[in-house]
Amino acid sequence: MPSLLEVRELKTYLTTSQGVVKAVDGISFDVREGETVALVGESGCGKTMSALSIMRLIPRPQASIVGGEIRFQGRDLLKLGEEEMRRIRGAEIAMIFQEPMTSLNPVLSIGRQITETVEAHHPLSKEEARSRALELLQLVGISDPAQRLAEYPHQFSGGMRQRVMIAIALSCRPKLILADEPTTALDVTIQAQLLELMRDLSRRFGVALVIITHNLGVVARYADRVNVMYAGKIIESGTATEIYRAPRHPYTMGLLRSVPRLDQPRKSKLEPIEGQPPDLWNLPAGCSFAPRCRFVVEKCAQEAPPLRQVEDSHHSACWVAETLTQ
Amino acid sequence: MHQYILKRLLLMIPTLLGVAVLVFLMLRVAPGDIVELKYAGTGAFAPKEVLDQERAQLGLDKPLWHQFLSWMWGIVRFDFGNSMWTGRPITYEIWIRLELSLELALMATLVAVLLSIPLGTLAALKQDTWVDYFVRIFSIAGLSIPSFWLGIIIILGFLIFVKWLPPLTFTSFWVDPKANLTQLIWPALAVGYRYSAVATRMTRSAVLEVLREDYIRTARAKGLWERVVLTRHALKNALLPVITVIGLEFAFLIGGLVVTEQVFNLNGIGMLFVESITRRDYTMTQALVLLVSFSFIFVNFIVDLLYAWLDPRIRYQ
Ligand SMILES: Nc1ncnc2c1ncn2[C@@H]1O[C@H](COP(=O)(O)OP(=O)(O)OP(=O)(O)O)[C@@H](O)[C@H]1O
Ligand SMILES: [Mg+2]
Numbered sequence: 001m002p003s004l005l006e007v008r009e010l011k012t013y014l015t016t017s018q019g020v021v022k023a024v025d026g027i028s029f030d031v032r033e034g035e036t037v038a039l040v041g042e043s044g045c046g047k048t049m050s051a052l053s054i055m056r057l058i059p060r061p062q063a064s065i066v067g068g069e070i071r072f073q074g075r076d077l078l079k080l081g082e083e084e085m086r087r088i089r090g091a092e093i094a095m096i097f098q099e100p101m102t103s104l105n106p107v108l109s110i111g112r113q114i115t116e117t118v119e120a121h122h123p124l125s126k127e128e129a130r131s132r133a134l135e136l137l138q139l140v141g142i143s144d145p146a147q148r149l150a151e152y153p154h155q156f157s158g159g160m161r162q163r164v165m166i167a168i169a170l171s172c173r174p175k176l177i178l179a180d181e182p183t184t185a186l187d188v189t190i191q192a193q194l195l196e197l198m199r200d201l202s203r204r205f206g207v208a209l210v211i212i213t214h215n216l217g218v219v220a221r222y223a224d225r226v227n228v229m230y231a232g233k234i235i236e237s238g239t240a241t242e243i244y245r246a247p248r249h250p251y252t253m254g255l256l257r258s259v260p261r262l263d264q265p266r267k268s269k270l271e272p273i274e275g276q277p278p279d280l281w282n283l284p285a286g287c288s289f290a291p292r293c294r295f296v297v298e299k300c301a302q303e304a305p306p307l308r309q310v311e312d313s314h315h316s317a318c319w320v321a322e323t324l325t326q
Numbered sequence: 327m328h329q330y331i332l333k334r335l336l337l338m339i340p341t342l343l344g345v346a347v348l349v350f351l352m353l354r355v356a357p358g359d360i361v362e363l364k365y366a367g368t369g370a371f372a373p374k375e376v377l378d379q380e381r382a383q384l385g386l387d388k389p390l391w392h393q394f395l396s397w398m399w400g401i402v403r404f405d406f407g408n409s410m411w412t413g414r415p416i417t418y419e420i421w422i423r424l425e426l427s428l429e430l431a432l433m434a435t436l437v438a439v440l441l442s443i444p445l446g447t448l449a450a451l452k453q454d455t456w457v458d459y460f461v462r463i464f465s466i467a468g469l470s471i472p473s474f475w476l477g478i479i480i481i482l483g484f485l486i487f488v489k490w491l492p493p494l495t496f497t498s499f500w501v502d503p504k505a506n507l508t509q510l511i512w513p514a515l516a517v518g519y520r521y522s523a524v525a526t527r528m529t530r531s532a533v534l535e536v537l538r539e540d541y542i543r544t545a546r547a548k549g550l551w552e553r554v555v556l557t558r559h560a561l562k563n564a565l566l567p568v569i570t571v572i573g574l575e576f577a578f579l580i581g582g583l584v585v586t587e588q589v590f591n592l593n594g595i596g597m598l599f600v601e602s603i604t605r606r607d608y609t610m611t612q613a614l615v616l617l618v619s620f621s622f623i624f625v626n627f628i629v630d631l632l633y634a635w636l637d638p639r640i641r642y643q
Binding site for chain 1: 546547639
């Protein structure tokens, strides 16, 4: 299948009081049409910045994209004008955010927040836009949609708001949805419902999905392919099966041991990864995971390992990827 | 919502009653009374009997509770009595000045809104550029320059450069709008500029804050035009605090423009206020204090209604 999105050597840096933060430091990954790709990593590793870079919505003036390409359907998004980019946002690439409680405008009705999206991209009449909104609310499983359209965000629970966000994301039938930790803020049963809903709808409409998460459990169930991020870089990538069966990076192995797994006995111990993620403005020379790594060798402190192939589609950025043992 | 409005209106009564008691007592605690002042003004010596007789005529010989109750009884029947100084009905004295004061307050507020909202928004959008610095200096200057001084400069400017003065007598807008506006626009500009300062800074910081909100990012991610993001999403939220500031300023302007009225020779509520206090004109001062308190309470009420209209979280409480 052809690639829908090709991110190449994307670099997004932030200027802060501490210095330059390399929030995204040369990442490359692909998303093919209709597939679900996960972007996994600990808090602060640059997941949100990567997604915002694709939308070209990084916070200004602190952040800037200093290099790389983001090709969407063959066009480099970084070369588009503001108006061209606007026509892509919401219509071709939609985004769902991490914080359901604050991502909807408190003073506009739910209906308005859906119809305005449709109206920004299609010449629809008021009634057409409204019936579209009604249809969308039904689609995401909100009961009594006609009444709910006139209501405001504060009358919705977190899970319901995230359903509204999904409705908004789907409203213009985009090719790609970037979902930035869409369920992190919600409780576990609601998380599962929402993820199921997103999977079903993305399959039904053939939408490709980038799920950003720090929860590998989510990845296992829903993603076709996985990119593991650490300190602004992708350090391992492959199909979900490859990464689950035989992780080829000590960080991924650590992540897997730190979450409960369905394919392991209940009693097996959960171990958090020791140490803290590095400060992105003050990265160690060599591999940035080396200070926390159990398998560290001399070379790790001197030279950063490049992402290289270890199996068919399995890539790892570790000098000793082949010799790692569980 | 109707219930809420009714409740708010009823709540005005105890507030105003409290104000009435306070002003009634405070006036009588102040040394000197209107009769002494009247005679002191003539320079003639008046025997005590004459003064007492005069006091009895004004009802000042009665016990305080009696004076207060008869005042209240009058108010209930919308009868505020006569001015102790001029002897004319208070409603008449206030009425002939209220039109001017109300119009000036409205015009000054309009000037303040027209200056502060665009300028504050612009400064926020161009944060830390020369536009922002210019707006900030402009508004700080407005705060630092007293409006009467600005008024004097305007008048002097007219005198020196165009040998013209705005008309000195008040013409009702309904009689001759042009004459009315040529008189009032200048004090309105002087006062409006000053009162735009706080609102400008408020708008600037509110817009800056709102633009950092998550829902603004959502709005952009939906592919809305930047213009729509700004007006529909940012301004509607940012204007909430600004409305409060502007509302309170408006209430203040109704009775508070003492010096500006003097500079532009306007016979408004502010002047009347100062005059009746210095004359110990109890009935007049009491009525004016009630009027000003009522304006504050009423404007607050309107501001709350506007809030509810703009913000559904309040409307549905
Ligand atoms: N507005 C900002 N100003 C300065 N630094 C920022 C800003 N936003 C993010 N950063 C820094 O950029 C880095 C990457 O942030 P990002 O939000 O992409 O992380 P994340 O992987 O999404 O984390 P989380 O799981 O907490 O959402 C972090 O180290 C963060 O401290
Ligand atoms: Mg994030």
